Amino acid sequence: MKKASILILVLIAAAIGIIVASFGQFSTYETFASASEHAGNTFHVVGYLDSSQAQHYDPIKDPNLFTFFAKDKKGAVHKVIFNGAKPQDFEKSEQLVMKGYMKNGDFHCTQIQMKCPSKYENNKIAVAQPVKS
Amino acid sequence: MQPPQLSALNQSFIGEHLLPGQLGHLFVIVSFVAALFSAFAYFNAARREESTDGALWQKLARWSFVIQAVSIAGIFITLYYIISSHLFEYNYAWKHSSRGLPVKYLLSCFWEGSEGSFLLWLIWHAVLGLVVMRRGKQWETRVMTVVALVQAVLCTMLLGIYLGPEIKIGSNPFTLLRNEMQGAPIFAQPNYLEFIKDGNGLNITLQNYWMVIHPPILFLGFALTLIPFAYSVAALWKGEYKTWIKPALRWCLLGGAVLGTGIMMGGAWAYESLTFGGYWAWDPVENASLVPWLTLVAGLHTLVIYKSTGRSLKTTLIFFILTFLLIWYSTFLTRTGILGETSVHSFTGEGKALYWHLLIALALFLVISCYPLIRSWKKMPRVAGEEEADTREFWMLIGSIFLLISAIHIIFSTSLPVWAPLYKAVAGTDIAPSTDPVKYYNDIQVWAAFIIGVLSASIQFLKYKKTGMKAVWKKLALLIGISVVLSVLLVVGQKIEHLQYMAFTFAIMFTITGNLYYLLTTQKGKILKAGGSIAHLGFGLMLFGILLSGYKKTVISMDLAGANRNVDFGKKTFEENVKEGRENVLLFRNTTVPMGKYMVTYLGDSLVHNDPPLTFYKIRFDRRDPENNALLESFMLYPEAYVNPKGQEGISANPDAKHYWSHDVFTYLTSISNPEGKTDTSSFQPHTVRNGDSIFLANTVLVFEGLNNNISNKNYKAQTGDVAAEARLSAYTIDGKAGASTPVYVIQGNQATALDDTLRDLGLTIRINRIIPDQQATEIGIRQRAAQDDYIILKAIVFPFIRVLWLGVIVMVIGFFISWWYRRSEGSGRAAAKAPVTKK
Numbered sequence: 001m002k003k004a005s006i007l008i009l010v011l012i013a014a015a016i017g018i019i020v021a022s023f024g025q026f027s028t029y030e031t032f033a034s035a036s037e038h039a040g041n042t043f044h045v046v047g048y049l050d051s052s053q054a055q056h057y058d059p060i061k062d063p064n065l066f067t068f069f070a071k072d073k074k075g076a077v078h079k080v081i082f083n084g085a086k087p088q089d090f091e092k093s094e095q096l097v098m099k100g101y102m103k104n105g106d107f108h109c110t111q112i113q114m115k116c117p118s119k120y121e122n123n124k125i126a127v128a129q130p131v132k133s
Numbered sequence: 134m135q136p137p138q139l140s141a142l143n144q145s146f147i148g149e150h151l152l153p154g155q156l157g158h159l160f161v162i163v164s165f166v167a168a169l170f171s172a173f174a175y176f177n178a179a180r181r182e183e184s185t186d187g188a189l190w191q192k193l194a195r196w197s198f199v200i201q202a203v204s205i206a207g208i209f210i211t212l213y214y215i216i217s218s219h220l221f222e223y224n225y226a227w228k229h230s231s232r233g234l235p236v237k238y239l240l241s242c243f244w245e246g247s248e249g250s251f252l253l254w255l256i257w258h259a260v261l262g263l264v265v266m267r268r269g270k271q272w273e274t275r276v277m278t279v280v281a282l283v284q285a286v287l288c289t290m291l292l293g294i295y296l297g298p299e300i301k302i303g304s305n306p307f308t309l310l311r312n313e314m315q316g317a318p319i320f321a322q323p324n325y326l327e328f329i330k331d332g333n334g335l336n337i338t339l340q341n342y343w344m345v346i347h348p349p350i351l352f353l354g355f356a357l358t359l360i361p362f363a364y365s366v367a368a369l370w371k372g373e374y375k376t377w378i379k380p381a382l383r384w385c386l387l388g389g390a391v392l393g394t395g396i397m398m399g400g401a402w403a404y405e406s407l408t409f410g411g412y413w414a415w416d417p418v419e420n421a422s423l424v425p426w427l428t429l430v431a432g433l434h435t436l437v438i439y440k441s442t443g444r445s446l447k448t449t450l451i452f453f454i455l456t457f458l459l460i461w462y463s464t465f466l467t468r469t470g471i472l473g474e475t476s477v478h479s480f481t482g483e484g485k486a487l488y489w490h491l492l493i494a495l496a497l498f499l500v501i502s503c504y505p506l507i508r509s510w511k512k513m514p515r516v517a518g519e520e521e522a523d524t525r526e527f528w529m530l531i532g533s534i535f536l537l538i539s540a541i542h543i544i545f546s547t548s549l550p551v552w553a554p555l556y557k558a559v560a561g562t563d564i565a566p567s568t569d570p571v572k573y574y575n576d577i578q579v580w581a582a583f584i585i586g587v588l589s590a591s592i593q594f595l596k597y598k599k600t601g602m603k604a605v606w607k608k609l610a611l612l613i614g615i616s617v618v619l620s621v622l623l624v625v626g627q628k629i630e631h632l633q634y635m636a637f638t639f640a641i642m643f644t645i646t647g648n649l650y651y652l653l654t655t656q657k658g659k660i661l662k663a664g665g666s667i668a669h670l671g672f673g674l675m676l677f678g679i680l681l682s683g684y685k686k687t688v689i690s691m692d693l694a695g696a697n698r699n700v701d702f703g704k705k706t707f708e709e710n711v712k713e714g715r716e717n718v719l720l721f722r723n724t725t726v727p728m729g730k731y732m733v734t735y736l737g738d739s740l741v742h743n744d745p746p747l748t749f750y751k752i753r754f755d756r757r758d759p760e761n762n763a764l765l766e767s768f769m770l771y772p773e774a775y776v777n778p779k780g781q782e783g784i785s786a787n788p789d790a791k792h793y794w795s796h797d798v799f800t801y802l803t804s805i806s807n808p809e810g811k812t813d814t815s816s817f818q819p820h821t822v823r824n825g826d827s828i829f830l831a832n833t834v835l836v837f838e839g840l841n842n843n844i845s846n847k848n849y850k851a852q853t854g855d856v857a858a859e860a861r862l863s864a865y866t867i868d869g870k871a872g873a874s875t876p877v878y879v880i881q882g883n884q885a886t887a888l889d890d891t892l893r894d895l896g897l898t899i900r901i902n903r904i905i906p907d908q909q910a911t912e913i914g915i916r917q918r919a920a921q922d923d924y925i926i927l928k929a930i931v932f933p934f935i936r937v938l939w940l941g942v943i944v945m946v947i948g949f950f951i952s953w954w955y956r957r958s959e960g961s962g963r964a965a966a967k968a969p970v971t972k973k
Contacts, residue, residue: 004521008534015538018577019545025573026549029563044565059804063717063926064692085717085803085926088784099568 027099031072036102045098045107047072049090057086070096070107087112120128145315148326149222157211157307164204164255165288171197172281179274179370191274198281201288202259208252208291212306216242221329224313225306231334233745241339244348246470249485253349257356258284265360272377275367276360279501285357286494301486337775337785341626343402347395349756351422354392355460358429360384362457362502365450369505374514378440381453381568383956385433386664388561388951392426397942403800404935406787409684412938413679415574420547421463427540429456431533438526441597443516445530452533459544463499465491472550485955523602525595532588538652541579543574579633582676583640584920589669590647593655612650616642626776627685634684641680644673661955668948671941678938688719689729690800690929719792720752720922722896723832730756731798735925737894749773749898750925751801751894754791772801773918779805796933804926817914819902824909830917833895834865835874840904840911846875856880860901860911864892874899876913 030043053069066082066088080098093114099110174194181187185819212225217239221227228315229242229249243249262280269276293305310329311320319325338344368374399419400412413419432452435445466472469488520527549566556564567573590612595607620639648670656663692715720726720735736751756766768791774784780930788801820828822837838861844851845857853931857879863870877888878901889900896918905911 003522007531009533009536011531011535015541018538022573022577025567025576027565027568029565035156042568044568059719059806059926060924063719063804064715103565109887 010056027076031074032076032078032102035072039102043103047096047098049093049096050077051091078105078107079085080109082109082112087114135856138289145323147324150220153215154223154307157208159303160204160207160211161291161305163199164208165285167197167201167204168281168285168288170287170403171201172278175274175278175281182274183483185524192844194277198266198277199264201335202263202286205255205259209256221332222309222326224308224310227332229335231332236337236344238335238340241344242335242868245335245339245473245898248291249289250348252351254356255287257289257353258359261356261360269550270382272364272367275370276363279357279363279366286497302490309612321517338406341402341406343405347398349404350391351395354388354395357384357388358425358456358460359390361432361453365453366502366505369450369509372509372512374446378436382436382440383434383953385429386949386953389430389433390946392429394946396426413782415570417547418467420543423464424457424540424544425459427464427536428452428459431536432456433535435530438529441553442526443514444520444526446513458495458498461495463489465495472570490717521599523600524596525592528588528592529597532585532592535581535584542577551970579637582871583637586644586676587675589672590644593666612643612647629684634680637680639674641676645670645677648673661951664948664952664955666947667951669732671945671948674944675938675941678934678941681934682932682938683858685933687931688716689931690927691715692718707802717926717928719924719926725742728929741892746774747773748776752800754798770800774802774805778807796934798929798931800927800929802925803928806922806924817900819912819914821912828915832866836863837913838863844877846877846888846890849877854881858904860913862899864895871895876901878904
């Protein structure tokens with residue numbers, strides 16, 4: 001076998017090795033319950049805003065603290081403590097992907113990704129207005 | 134979305150312009166049919182070469198390709214007409230534009246929607262096809278068969294025809310709003326257009342000048358990957374592997390330059406108008422366009438190997454085919470919504486139809502490229518004997534393979550949502566991307582960049598086929614020595630603490646010094662010949678910019694006041710806890726807060742009457758000498774925000790930055806005080822004044838300069854029968870004159886209305902309560918917003934040496950272009966001298 005071919009094979013093996021090794025860094029989607037089984041570890045939790053309970057953001061007291069309640073896919077509701085400003089259009093989000101960890105029954109969260117209604121849905125809302133007027 | 138129903142067709146509507154849409158639709162169908170026929174005719178021409186039949190087919194093929202190109206232009210012009218004439222009966226115009234949109238952003242409406250970006254891609258394919266048609270010579274028929282076929286497939290994306298009630302092929306940009314939203318009660322009225330006063334408008338994050346030029350450049354880059362692909366297929370088909378090298382190489386250089394520019398323009402757009410605080414976030418959409426660029430550059434290098442030594446032909450063909458397939462795969466990833474939760478970009482999600490459409494297209498391209506590849510695999514020329522380890526070609530191949538490994542890692546990780554269901558079936562867990570994606574990618578990609586940088590600097594000292602290693606080692610030892618010294622200085626000076634980034638620093642220094650040395654000594658500064666070295670040098674500078682701006686990026690807006698509020702973010706130490714969540718700072722109007730080296734003052738806001746209205750916030754950064762308090766530096770930044778745009782809540786912010794050669798001070802708003810809520814609680818205080826009187830307020834003196842019948846206030850729109858008077862008041866603060874206000878009082882019949890004016894900097898709203906002619910006096914009502922009700926929340930970041938990054942990108946792209954220019958005539962001579970040695 002050629003020297004070059006051997007080296008190339010080694011490199012490809014290395015690539016597979018790197019990719020397999022990087023698996024360890026992937027996270028998992030959890031629920032509040034399964035996240036609290038590994039308290040302190042950071043996970044993704046997919047949930048929805050619980051609009052029946054109060055949100056709290058008072059930037060004059062603390063611009064980096066926003067708390068709200070979220071319901072996960074299994075229906076469990078927990079308080080979420082987010083260290084940042086309240087995201088734009090938060091109430092309209094259909095779904096939240098929250099990164100963080102459980103501690104004492106609260107979800108401490110460092111990043112929220114919101115899934116907002118698709119443009120098409122927005123359109124429907126906007127079209128209804130001229131009919132009324 | 135259902136096919137048009139008969140009831141809708143039978144009804145007639147008032148005020149619709151149906152002709153442009155019908156014309157546009159006709160152009161769509163003609164372009165598809167013409168492209169398909171052109172592919173068929175070129176195919177026949179290629180099979181009957183050298184015969185009169187073949188020449189006839191070629192003529193037909195050319196004409197139909199031209200007709201196709203004209204139709205594409207027709208689609209573009211028609212759609213532009215619809216958008217710029219605000220024909221909101223068309224779904225596309227209504228969905229993506231509005232009357233108030235500045236003309237410069239009309240083009241951006243094209244690429245907000247999926248159909249428009251496919252159209253952009255089609256335009257570039259048509260242009261490139263015409264160039265290949267003119268200059269392709271003996272390769273024209275085969276290359277154009279592929280180009281026209283791909284073009285026909287791309288045209289299907291715009292067809293918008295139904296196969297049965299469920300399956301829709303493509304999405305036509307000329308559909309009417311009433312057909313897209315059937316069942317909406319508004320369309321029951323024949324005069325529905327009277328109610329649709331305005332379109333939905335362009336997404337405000339796209340209203341940025343980078344968004345006018347970034348998509349066309351990026352799509353030109355996408356389109357350019359088609360040409361090396363088409364040449365690869367053509368070479369396999371023809372079984373001739375020599376004369377395609379030069380054109381493929383030049384197209385490939387052009388593609389590398391343009392695609393690279395397009396990707397980094399996206400980074401510049403993200404930096405200037407998005408608020409994730411950077412130019413690159415390893416977001417799936419960014420990754421999906423980076424990966425084909427990496428494989429294209431790998432293919433470029435192996436093609437150079439093939440040109441000089443006759444080796445690596447198969448590798449080159451695979452790289453070019455892979456690049457093109459990856460472009461379509463990335464379209465699949467970013468357009469079908471399959472990335473879902475993993476990307477911050479918003480996707481319209483065209484649904485299942487587009488999903489299968491793109492998969493079928495991908496499968497078709499896989500077949501037309503891999504079938505001839507496999508069939509010709511054994512017949513391809515190859516060089517006898519083994520490659521020596523001290524040759525240029527050997528290490529260039531290794532470098533290319535590292536580019537491929539880097540690409541595989543990125544695309545595999547980005548595709549996580551694609552293979553996650555499979556993973557769940559096997560392992561049983563819902564796998565998610567790393568919680569820290571930037572670290573995840575950097576941990577591996579920094580090492581890939583390390584290897585590629587080091588190779589790019591050292592390989593050029595080797596020769597093709599055989600090298601005397603002694604002289605090379607001498608040079609390399611010198612360069613390594615210099616680089617070690619420089620990187621130690623940098624590591625110490627910049628306080629780089631991680632081993633990974635210390636190594637990276639060395640690789641960068643080595644890349645820069647190695648390429649500079651080669652440029653100056655071996656190539657003796659002959660710029661035209663040195664495209665490669667210049668591109669490598671740019672690559673090194675780019676990495677340098679990435680290291681300095683990324684590693685030393687500092688958030689200076691630390692909320693020190695809140696430090697003792699002790700929120701636990703799960704970090705090990707108190708300091709880390711404090712740092713984690715304290716990156717937003719609250720600033721009241723006219724108060725000053727320290728940020729890093731700066732004292733930052735919020736001076737007030739100002740409204741631009743755009744559509745939607747844009748507010749900009751005046752923020753002053755001062756730096757003083759800590760010893761004698763002398764002012765060393767002072768500048769203003771104006772970050773902008775759309776406040777509650779289009780019924781959304783909160784703000785959509787645009788950052789602003791002060792650029793220095795050594796660093797950028799970058800700032801944006803994360804939140805503001807509620808602009809309406811609190812100000813309503815304070816009331817108008819009446820002041821009765823005569824000409825020249827002063828009104829004393831907190832921090833401000835207003836001087837009443839009298840009434841006037843010439844109205845200058847722009848918000849006043851005169852109507853017949855109006856009697857209007859305008860008051861003029863000048864505002865003074867301790868700094869001097871701070872502006873003027875012109876409230877208006879209008880009497881229409883026996884009704885009086887007051888038109889308020891604001892001095893937003895001072896938080897003042899001023900109104901004429903009444904005019905008292907017998908006393909020659911005027912009663913002015915003044916409402917002053919309390920400064921504590923008026924605040925912004927700000928994030929500020931210092932990016933050191935981000936200019937080095939942009940400089941690196943520019944140098945790299947210039948390197949590509951120099952090579953492209955140089956090889957327009959040269960190369961033929963050198964390639965002929967070193968024609969590939971063939972052995973059957």
